[in-house]
Amino acid sequence: MMRVPAFQYYRAPSVRDAVAALRDGGAEAMLLAGGTDVVPNLKRRQQNPALLIGIGHLPELRQTTNGAGLTLGACLRLADVADDPRVRAHYPGLAIAAGKVATPQLRNMGTLGGNLCLDTRCNYYNQSYEWRQAIDFCMKAPASTGGQACTSPDGTGICWVATSSPRCWAVSSTDTAPALIALGARVTLASADGRRTIPLEDLYANDGMAYLTKRRDEMVTAVHLEPGDRSWRSTYRKLRRRGSFDFPVLSVAAAVRFGKESAVEEARIVLGAVASWPVLVPESASLVGKPLTDDAIEAFAEQASQLAKPLDNTDFALGWRKKMARAYVSGALKELRGDAVRRP
Amino acid sequence: MRPAHNRLTVNGELREVLFDATKTLLEVLREDLRLTGTKHGCELGECGTCAVLMEGRPVLSCLVLGVECDGADVTTVEGLAEGPALHPLQEAFADRGAAQCGYCTPGILLTAKALLDRNPHPTRGEIAEALSGNLCRCTGYLQIFEAVEEAARTERTDPPTQGRTYRPADAQARPRAGDAR
Numbered sequence: 001m002m003r004v005p006a007f008q009y010y011r012a013p014s015v016r017d018a019v020a021a022l023r024d025g026g027a028e029a030m031l032l033a034g035g036t037d038v039v040p041n042l043k044r045r046q047q048n049p050a051l052l053i054g055i056g057h058l059p060e061l062r063q064t065t066n067g068a069g070l071t072l073g074a075c076l077r078l079a080d081v082a083d084d085p086r087v088r089a090h091y092p093g094l095a096i097a098a099g100k101v102a103t104p105q106l107r108n109m110g111t112l113g114g115n116l117c118l119d120t121r122c123n124y125y126n127q128s129y130e131w132r133q134a135i136d137f138c139m140k141a142p143a144s145t146g147g148q149a150c151t152s153p154d155g156t157g158i159c160w161v162a163t164s165s166p167r168c169w170a171v172s173s174t175d176t177a178p179a180l181i182a183l184g185a186r187v188t189l190a191s192a193d194g195r196r197t198i199p200l201e202d203l204y205a206n207d208g209m210a211y212l213t214k215r216r217d218e219m220v221t222a223v224h225l226e227p228g229d230r231s232w233r234s235t236y237r238k239l240r241r242r243g244s245f246d247f248p249v250l251s252v253a254a255a256v257r258f259g260k261e262s263a264v265e266e267a268r269i270v271l272g273a274v275a276s277w278p279v280l281v282p283e284s285a286s287l288v289g290k291p292l293t294d295d296a297i298e299a300f301a302e303q304a305s306q307l308a309k310p311l312d313n314t315d316f317a318l319g320w321r322k323k324m325a326r327a328y329v330s331g332a333l334k335e336l337r338g339d340a341v342r343r344p
Numbered sequence: 345m346r347p348a349h350n351r352l353t354v355n356g357e358l359r360e361v362l363f364d365a366t367k368t369l370l371e372v373l374r375e376d377l378r379l380t381g382t383k384h385g386c387e388l389g390e391c392g393t394c395a396v397l398m399e400g401r402p403v404l405s406c407l408v409l410g411v412e413c414d415g416a417d418v419t420t421v422e423g424l425a426e427g428p429a430l431h432p433l434q435e436a437f438a439d440r441g442a443a444q445c446g447y448c449t450p451g452i453l454l455t456a457k458a459l460l461d462r463n464p465h466p467t468r469g470e471i472a473e474a475l476s477g478n479l480c481r482c483t484g485y486l487q488i489f490e491a492v493e494e495a496a497r498t499e500r501t502d503p504p505t506q507g508r509t510y511r512p513a514d515a516q517a518r519p520r521a522g523d524a525r
Contacts, residue, residue: 002387006345039368039407040388054412079401096436103477105455106389108401110407112500245390246475262474 001129002043008234015190015221018055019050019218020075023192023217031219032056033075034110036102037118044085045129046149047117056111069226074113078176079104081112092226095203096343097179103244114222116177116187118148120170120208120276122313124160140168140209151210159208161313169311170208171273177204178253178272179236181251181280185225191219197224204277217263231265232257233336234278236343237328238272238323241315244337248273250308250314250324254332262291262337269300269329274308274321281307292337350414354379355423369413370394370405373420381450385479392478395451396485402455402477403433421450424457433457433495442491444482453477456492465496 013019028050031036035056041047055061061075070086077142081087082099101107101115129147137143137279142150142157160166177200185200200223207214214220234255240246251272259265267287271279283303290296308325310318328344335341348365351358354377363376368370370387373379380497387406389393392434394406395433397419433453436442443449452475459466459474466474480488 001384003371003407005365007349008345011414015454032412035407035409036404045388051452062447102389103392103397104474105392105402106403106407107478109403141410164516262491266357268414325492 003046004039004042005048007042007049008051009054010051012058015055015058015060015219017189018053018058019074019192019217019219021051021053022219025049025053027216030054033061033114036106036110037114041119041149045147046125046130048146048148055219057340061113069227071114072115072225074222075111075243077108078110078112078115079107081176082107086228090232091179091183091225091234093179093234093236093255094176094180094225097175097251097253098323100161100238101114102234102247102248112207112223115174116203116220116223117212118172118174120168120211122168122170122208124313125149126263127279130171137308138168142147149209153209161311162319165252168208168276169200169313170211170276171311171314172204172211172277173247173273174278175236175238175248175251175272176201178251178270178278180223180225182187182255182268182270183232183234183279184255184268185223187220188222188224189214190221191218193216195221201278201280203276206275208276208279231255231259234331235335235343237332238311239316239321239324239328239344246315248320250310250328252325252328253278254329254336256287256292256336264290266287266290269304269332271304271308271325271329273314274310274325279307287333292333297330297333297337299328300333302331348411349357350410350432352413352483353417354417355419363410365411368406369396369408369409369410369418372382372413373405373409373418373469379420379422381460383447383450387445390479391448392455393451394450395455397458399456400458400461402451402458405476418456419454421453424453431457431495431500433460433492436491436494436498437488440487440491442487448478448480452480452488456495457490460496466492 030049032052032054033056061073063073065071077096088095137147139157139159141147144156146156161169173309183200186197187200188197237252238248240252253270255268257266264287266286269281269284281304305326310321351360361376363372373382383390383393386432389404395402396405459512
């Protein structure tokens with residue numbers, strides 16, 4: 001039986017109190033919202049904080065506000081995000097992504113902010129303490145920390161995926177981040193020093209250990225979406241072994257704004273689960289100014305799939321995953337163009 | 345570490361419980377409240393057998409920390425029957441052979457109850473989607489889907505108090521596979 005290690009629990013009465021506790025707790029403090037990512041990690045000793053700060057109940061983090069665009073509180077449950085009629089009407093890519101995270105029970109628990117901050121995953125990391133101890137742990141959670149995750153290499157742990165690598169290759173496995181980045185979302189971070197709002201893509205770094213750029217004493221409080229506009233279309237496609245439960249092995253989020261004569265005016269395509277961060281495809285701009293013809297789609301899908309550099313640390317065979325990146329990008333764009341295509 | 349002291353409503357009854365503060369809701373239910381109907385499965389949110397209802401919504405009790413449950417309203421499988429009268433889902437599961445080894449059954453019953461409470465006449469697809477977080481290695485799911493459909497047909501017309509009463513003798517009286525020979 002796996003028991004949770006000892007911790008102090010602080011049920012924060014407000015965001016202000018939560019960020020003060022986060023600052024005072026330093027490296028020993030962690031936020032707890034839905035618990036679906038943190039609690040398994042506690043049980044497997046990938047994390048062992050002295051202080052857990054409960055924020056999942058805070059009403060100010062569970063609001064959806066409609067003004068200039070839509071603001072989603074960080075502690076909204078993923079099920080609520082997926083079912084919200086405003087999200088479904090104007091930001092379908094997000095509704096699809098939130099609805100494809102794990103299972104119905106886990107979506108009733110897991111939060112939007114928690115999914116954005118989801119720990120990176122790897123076959124050598126998401127294992128029990130004993131399993132990891134038997135291989136002398138790894139770079140992301142080395143023996144020197146007792147097998148707990150840290151944010152920079154200490155020189156003693158190696159990456160079992162690429163043993164000569166100086167970096168960790170654990171995979172960004174969030175579903176909502178690619179969808180929100182494609183939609184141009186911004187995210188608000190709060191700390192004891194105040195608040196700042198940044199483009200969501202700037203929250204991530206391509207590093208399996210330090211995968212978030214936010215400071216340790218900052219927390220995600222809200223996600224902001226630009227006003228929904230009927231000329232924008234968005235979607236999300238997710239590859240995984242089972243149609244439920246599994247984390248993505250590949251995902252493609254696409255948002256395209258069409259103008260006159262179906263010409264593309266703006267396009268943002270993001271690949272998920274192919275690196276330690278969600279990859280915003282820089283070549284997305286090459287789609288602008290012309291309609292999405294078969295040739296344009298295939299040329300773009302080929303370019304985008306070059307950015308997918310799968311390693312042997314998730315499910316399925318490497319070569320096949322790379323081929324699927326091309327197929328999924330192409331499928332997503334054909335769907336946005338209006339083709340009657342089945343979404344996986 | 346000091347023990348935690350919570351008040352929570354379990355199956356409609358206000359319970360006050362003192363427990364080791366590292367325990368999950370699953371452990372508090374089974375070890376401190378002695379409600380062992382909720383099953384211990386993978387402990388990591390991968391199987392669904394520990395599902396209970398919190399504020400009417402199915403959640404995985406292995407991933408809920410007990411300290412976060414102060415004031416919560418929890419329903420476990422023990423809360424489904426009313427006295428000796430089985431819930432229509434329980435009756436349908438027994439009649440249809442939807443429980444074989446039975447280990448996944450409590451989590452599936454509660455998840456199905458939440459579905460029927462929200463959507464009294466779900467399609468087969470909606471049932472499959474709602475139960476997609478519950479693993480069953482015995483039945484192949486078909487009998488489970490049929491049982492939920494049967495419960496949906498009977499639930500509104502057959503209030504629990506008028507439902508069939510479970511007697512241990514029923515288990516013996518019911519024909520078993522192979523008896524027809």
